[in-house]
Amino acid sequence: MHSFTEENYLKAIYKLQENNEEVVATSALAHVMGVHAPSVTDMLKKMAKKKLVSYQKSKGFKLTEKGKQVAVAIIRNHRLWEVFLVDKLGFRWDEVHDLAEQLEHIHSEALLSKLDNYLGYPKTDPHGDPIPDANGILPASKSVLLSSLQTGSRGKFTGVTDHSASFLSYLDKSGITLGDVIKIKHVEEYDKTFTLQLKGKKETIVSFKVANSLLISE
Amino acid sequence: MHSFTEENYLKAIYKLQENNEEVVATSALAHVMGVHAPSVTDMLKKMAKKKLVSYQKSKGFKLTEKGKQVAVAIIRNHRLWEVFLVDKLGFRWDEVHDLAEQLEHIHSEALLSKLDNYLGYPKTDPHGDPIPDANGILPASKSVLLSSLQTGSRGKFTGVTDHSASFLSYLDKSGITLGDVIKIKHVEEYDKTFTLQLKGKKETIVSFKVANSLLISE
DNA sequence: TTATTAAATTAGATTGATCTAATTTTTCAT
DNA sequence: ATGAAAAATTAGATCAATCTAATTTAATAA
Numbered sequence: 001m002h003s004f005t006e007e008n009y010l011k012a013i014y015k016l017q018e019n020n021e022e023v024v025a026t027s028a029l030a031h032v033m034g035v036h037a038p039s040v041t042d043m044l045k046k047m048a049k050k051k052l053v054s055y056q057k058s059k060g061f062k063l064t065e066k067g068k069q070v071a072v073a074i075i076r077n078h079r080l081w082e083v084f085l086v087d088k089l090g091f092r093w094d095e096v097h098d099l100a101e102q103l104e105h106i107h108s109e110a111l112l113s114k115l116d117n118y119l120g121y122p123k124t125d126p127h128g129d130p131i132p133d134a135n136g137i138l139p140a141s142k143s144v145l146l147s148s149l150q151t152g153s154r155g156k157f158t159g160v161t162d163h164s165a166s167f168l169s170y171l172d173k174s175g176i177t178l179g180d181v182i183k184i185k186h187v188e189e190y191d192k193t194f195t196l197q198l199k200g201k202k203e204t205i206v207s208f209k210v211a212n213s214l215l216i217s218e
Numbered sequence: 219m220h221s222f223t224e225e226n227y228l229k230a231i232y233k234l235q236e237n238n239e240e241v242v243a244t245s246a247l248a249h250v251m252g253v254h255a256p257s258v259t260d261m262l263k264k265m266a267k268k269k270l271v272s273y274q275k276s277k278g279f280k281l282t283e284k285g286k287q288v289a290v291a292i293i294r295n296h297r298l299w300e301v302f303l304v305d306k307l308g309f310r311w312d313e314v315h316d317l318a319e320q321l322e323h324i325h326s327e328a329l330l331s332k333l334d335n336y337l338g339y340p341k342t343d344p345h346g347d348p349i350p351d352a353n354g355i356l357p358a359s360k361s362v363l364l365s366s367l368q369t370g371s372r373g374k375f376t377g378v379t380d381h382s383a384s385f386l387s388y389l390d391k392s393g394i395t396l397g398d399v400i401k402i403k404h405v406e407e408y409d410k411t412f413t414l415q416l417k418g419k420k421e422t423i424v425s426f427k428v429a430n431s432l433l434i435s436e
Numbered sequence: 437t438t439a440t441t442a443a444a445t446t447a448g449a450t451t452g453a454t455c456t457a458a459t460t461t462t463t464c465a466t
Numbered sequence: 467a468t469g470a471a472a473a474a475t476t477a478g479a480t481c482a483a484t485c486t487a488a489t490t491t492a493a494t495a496a
Contacts, residue, residue: 005453026474039454043474046452058461058474088306089332099329108318114307223483244444257484259445264482276444276491438496445495451483460475466468 002052003103007074009043010035010052011172013063014071014079023060036099063192077102080115087119088149093126116157127168128159128178128215143215146182146194147208154183158216167213175201182216220270222323225292227251227261228270231281232289241278272275280326291353296322297343297350298333304344305337311344311396312386345386346377346396346433364400365426370402378432385431393419400434 002010012032017022030037048055052067068182081103083097099124113134116122123139124130132138139214143158157180160167171177185203186195192208220228230250234242244262248255266273270285281289299321303314331352334340341357342348349354350356361376375398378385389395394416404413410426 003452027472035453036455037474038456038476042453085329089329089336091328091332095328099324099326102324102326103321106317108315108317108320110309111303111307111317114309118307221482245442253483254485255444256446256486260483439494440496441492441494443490445488447488449487450488453481454477455480458475458477460473462473464468464470465467465470 001049001107002070005043006052007070007105009040009047009204010063010067010071012074013053013061014068017062020164023062025060031083034054069136072132072138074104076132076134076136077106077112079129080122081110082125082127083119083122083131086116090110090173092169094165094172096126097163097165124159127163141215141217143217145212146184146190146214146216147211150186151184151187154181155216155218156180157182157214158217160213161215162213167210170210173213174204176204176206176214182214209212219325220288223261224265224270225323226287227258227265228281228285228289229292231271231279232286232293232424235280241280243278258297281356287354290350290356292322293331293356294350294352294354295324296349298330298337298340300343300345301337301340301349302333305340310390312383312390313340314344315381315383336400342377344396345381351397357432361435363430364402364432364434365410365430368435369402372399373434374398375436376435378431379433380431385428388428392422392424394422394424394432400432 009029010027013024016028016032026037026040030040033040044053044055044061047053047067048061051064052070053061054064055061078100081100085091085099086093090178091099106148118133122131130139132139144155144174145161146155146157149155155177157176159178160171176182176196181199183197184194188195189191192211194206194208194211196204196206198204230247231242234246234250242256244258244331248258248372251258262271262273262279265271265285266279269282270288271279272282273279291364297317299318300314303309303317309317334352338350347358348359362373364373364375367373375394377396377398378389392399394414399417401413401415402412405411406413410429412424412426412429414422414424416422421433
C-alpha cells in the first residue's frame with residue numbers, strides 16, 4: 001500500500017486544501033511536514049506518478065479523487081482511535097494526538113470497522129471534529145468561530161480550531177467543556193476580549209485569541 | 219527509538235534463542251526474516267554498535283540484556299494487543315496475528331499501561347502464550363507437548379506451538395478449545411495417531427503433527 | 437588432513453526519503 | 467515591463483534497508 005510518509009503528505013495536503021480549494025504551495029507543505037522544499041518536490045513527483053496528486057511543475061498541486069480518498073481514510077482512522085483512547089482508555093483530550101498519529105497508519109479495513117462498531121459509531125472525535133463514515137463522507141459542519149459572534153448571541157461549543165495540548169488544557173482549567181452552551185455577555189471594543197456566560201457557571205473572560213479558536217453551533 | 223525493522227530483528231532473534239540458548243546463525247535469521255543473508259550481516263553490525271546484540275564475525279550472535287529487554291517489550295505489546303482484538307473487538311484467535319504485528323510497534327509506555335489496565339491485566343494472550351509484565355518478567359511455563367504424553371495421562375490444553383491461522387481454525391473446527399481438559403485414550407503405535415477424550419465431548423482423533431503442536435499443563 | 441561444500445561476509449548497486457547548494461521559474465513592485 | 471526577491475526545481479550526497487555477485491571463512495567428509 002502507501003508508506004507512512006506518503007500518507008502523512010496526503011493528510012497534510014488535505015488539510016491545507018481544506019481551507020481554500022486552491023492549489024497548495026510547495027513551501028507551505030514543506031513547512032507543515034517539517035522538511036525542506038526539495039524533499040516535497042521529490043515526493044510530489046512520486047505521488048503524481050501514483051495518481052495521488054495532480055502536479056504541474058512550479059504551479060502547485062492538489063489531491064486527485066484517489067488521493068483525497070486515502071487522506072480521508074487516514075483522518076477517519078485518526079479520529080476513531082482518538083475516541084478509543086479517550087472513551088475507553090481514559091486519556092485526556094490533550095494527550096491523544098500523537099498516539100493517534102501512530103495508530104492511524106495501521107492498515108486494516110476489518111480492524112477499523114470493528115473498532116467503529118465497538119465505539120458505537122461515534123460522529124465526532126474528542127475535540128468535536130467530525131468522523132468520516134466508512135465511505136469517506138464527511139458531514140458538513142455549520143459551526144462558526146465564537147470570535148465572529150456578537151454580544152447577546154448564544155450557541156453550543158462544539159469544536160476547536162487549535163488542537164494543541166496547551167490550548168486544550170487551558171480550556172480544561174477554565175472550565176470550558178465541549179458541549180457547553182455559551183452566551184456572549186460582552187465584547188470589549190478595545191482588545192476584543194470576550195466575556196462569556198457558561199450555563200450554570202459564573203462568567204468567564206477569554207482573549208480574542210481564545211475566542212478565535214472556539215467553534216460554535218446552532 | 220528503534221526502527222520497526224530493528225524491532226522485528228530483535229523479536230526474531232529472541233524467538234530463535236528461546237529454543238536453545240545457543241548463538242543464532244545468520245542464515246536462520248535471514249530465513250525467518252524473509253531476507254537474504256547479507257542484509258542480516260549488515261543489520262547485525264548496526265545493532266551491535268547499539269549494543270543490542272553481541273556479535274563476533276562468522277561466529278553467530280545473541281541478544282544483549284538491552285536487546286532482550288526491547289524484544290520482550292515488543293512481545294508484551296503484541297500479546298496485549300491480541301487480547302484487545304479478541305476480547306474487545308471480537309476477532310477470532312486465527313485473525314489477530316498480522317494486526318498485532320502492526321500494533322506492537324506503537325511506541326508509548328502510557329498507552330500500553332492503560333491498555334493493560336483496561337484489559338484487566340491478562341496473564342496470557344488468546345493463544346495461551348504468557349504476557350510479560352511491565353518489567354519484562356515472563357512467567358516460566360511448565361507445559362509439555364501433548365505428543366510427549368502417554369496413554370491414560372490427562373491435562374489442560376493451555377497453548378499451541380503452531381500459531382498459523384490454518385492450524386488454529388482446524389482446532390476450532392475440531393472442537394478443541396483452549397482450557398479444555400484432555401485425556402489420552404489411545405496412541406496408535408503405527409502412525410502415532412492420538413485418540414483424545416475431551417471433557418463433555420465425544421472422542422477425537424488427531425494426527426501426531428497436531429499432538430505435537432498442543433501444549434498441556436498440570 | 438585436505439578438498440569440497442556450506443555459511444558468512446565484503447563489495448558494489450538500488451530504492452525511498454531526506455539534505456545542501458546551485459539554478460531556474462514565478463511573482464510583484466516600481 | 468523589467469529587475470529584485472521569493473518560490474520551486476535540479477543536481478548531487480547521505481542514510482537505512484535491501485539486493486546480487488564475488489570472496490572469505492568455517493565445517494565436514496573422504
